Amino acid sequence: MDMRKLAEDDPLIRNVEKDAGGDELSPMDPPDAYAPPATEAVPYEKLHPFLKRLVDDHRRIVERLDALDATIVQVEKSGLSPEAGSAITGFFAFADAELAAHHRREERRLFPLLRERLIAAGEHSASDQKRTGVDVMEDDHLTALKQAAVAVAFIGLSTRLPDQKSGLMALASGVRQCKAMSEALRLHIFREENIIFGQAQKHLSGAELDRITVEQG
């Protein structure tokens, strides 16, 4: 994804911002989300190496999110300094490369087979679409992509607007999107590690996970 190109496309971004904003998590309501009623968490040591690698990716993603959150606190206190600007640019370069590669690894290697198995095991919604946890995870990936695009668009815009008040409003919107994206990605990682990867370990054989690992190259 070319963030700079997306940043130029303001009318689209405005619509996306409206959608993505609707998913923003309320600080008044996170505890339930972090306490799933039926956790299928498998300890790291017992995970198949393919799943361990995904958890290792998560640790690097969380480190980057921690750094982004710290930068955002700085921006809220003292505005967008050149240092904060380059830290934010650095995060989105990481998102464009490593985070996107992580999502692709899950979507191409793990999710299709796991979705099949969850449906076969009856672990899906009662609706005709038979939605599984995998579908929810894929929706999360898309939401993160939209939130990242909106954040980059607004922060970029804030540096170009000649009117100071408009610039500050754009910056505030960018900051809000960064926070929403960080919070949503953390919850996404929690759900994968506590539900989805445990389901993968349960429903896929060791040989299947070995094959996925080899296919990954």
Ligand SMILES: [Fe+2]
């Ligand atoms: Fe994911």
Ligand SMILES: [Fe+2]
């Ligand atoms: Fe993941």
